[in-house]
Amino acid sequence: MKAIIAKQPGGPEVLELVDVDQPVTQEGEVKIRIKAFGLNKAESYYRSGNYGTFVPDQALGIEAVGEIIDDPSGEFRIGQKVATAMGGMMFTRHGGYAEYITVNASNVVAIDSEISNEQLAALPEAYLTVWGALDKNLQIAHGESLLVRGATSSVGMAAVAYAKARGLTVIATTRNPASVDKLKSIGAGHVVIDDGNIHEKVTAIIPEGVNNALEVVGAATLKDTLKSTRQWGQVVVIGLLGGAPVLESFNLMSDLPNTVKLSFFSSGLLGSEALPLNESPLNWVAEQVENGSMPNITAKIFNAEDIQEAHRLLDNGTANGKIVVMF
Template identity: 50%
Template sequence: MKAYVIETAGGPEVLQLREIDARRPNADEVRIRVRAFGLNRAELYRRSGRMGPITGQVVPGIEAVGEVLEDPSGTFHAGQRVATATGGMQVNRPGSYAEEVTVLRSNVVDLDGTTLGWEELASLPLSYLTVWGALGRLIDTAPKLTVLVRGASAAVGQAAVAYAKARGQTVLATTRSLENTARLKAIGADAVIIDSGSVAEQVRAAAPQGVDVALDVVGAGTVLDTARSVSAFGTTVVIGLMSGMPVLEQLDLARDLPNAVRLAFFSSSMLGSAALPLDGAPLRWMADRQASGATASLRVQTFAFGDVPRAHRLMESNGAQGKLVVLM
């Protein structure tokens, strides 16, 4: 099968399209024909060596949609439409930049019956599963909450806006560019705040008691300011690495965090784990909402399989205000 491989850390030029052997699935795995996949900053970090040294041949990619080729357990049948995300892809198993991918069964989500096309489906898995993992237990069944999405113009930030709105919540979104305002309102933001580095005062003007839940897509550089936007007994969840590694130096819990505001970090590596099984993930629900027009698409551009290095250059330049996908 054809796959992109990385044998040394570097820029987009180190992505080499090669012919490699497909992996047959073990008892706990599923082999999938990849029809499309989304692009993520984690793949830039893997390629550049920021996630650790490149030893041997690495196939990047942490999500895909496609059709089941083989499942030794019989849980999924041949030809079944599915999505997959993380579960060690590109870290301790080959990733999804390939014509086929063999993944843990626990990281496969059934999408049979969806009418959305492959390139649109490819924009959904990692973004919506991450948002669901980070926010689902906080907002899925709690009515009339106010949710802040800090860094909402990123693809996962847009997914958070759309997901929170689909759950019936009031959504405040931040962006550094006024140009993104119309886009964020179109996908569900009730109000958009221009982020000049500090947003707590503006958020408190819109929600005087503070927001109930905040999702910080930026990371350590903004999280304390984000937390100051949250009401007592509210929660701030960090998922972003855009401002660097999630490290806070000399955190003073009494002075730096508002009283009774909870702070958490969510990693997509939890997806499919015993703590977060994917059988309850609302991915098909979001796919159906998008197919019906109830939720806007996250996708902004589609690339051919041969154009992955060019797509990486665009992603690295921060020129994509939404999800980039590759259609096989």
């Protein structure tokens, strides 16, 4: 089969499309013929040797979409359209940058809609992460408010769209004024230009502060995000767009506002006993995107042969949505 691997860490130029052996389905696994996959910052960090233990000659990728071609358990029908994410992909087994992969059945979601593979490939990692962070960590409710810090990332855009569909008032941030209209079109009620210090802008919109905040940027803006949150509000950190996950001189007494809850969500939990994907709303999201009720966040589509170009776009961070690669 064809797979995209790197023999050593480095820039996009280390990625190669090569022939490798197909994986063999083990107990508890299914085999998927991959049709498309989305790109994630985690894959850029991994490719560069800055995330996890680098494994040469193992296909990259933490998500993919395609169809079932083998399921010893019989849980999924052959030919079933599915999406998958995490479950050791890229780290302990071939990831989604391959024609065929075997994955744990618990990390697979059956998709019933007629959504295209190009659109579906933009959804799994972004929306499953948003589901975990918003529904499990924050336990959002209709009528509440949500600040999305770093909203032009693919997961940020997914959060805006998902929260709007769930009946929340969304404040989205971006550093680029050119992104304002885009964010409003996908569900943001308000867009704040982020100069690193936005809490006064947020409280000018909602004087008491937001109920909930999704921190996609990370440590660089966390203190300011906490200041944007009301008493008894909550913040969940999911991203590292702002660099290393290190809180310099963070004082729990002075920097964590009284009664505000702070938590972290990692998509590594997806598919575990604590967060089985059969409980996720991904099939519903796919239906909403297909019928136009929720926006398509696909920004750019590449073929597998153009993976180096796709990763250059991923690295420079200007896609304004999800980068999708077709296999």
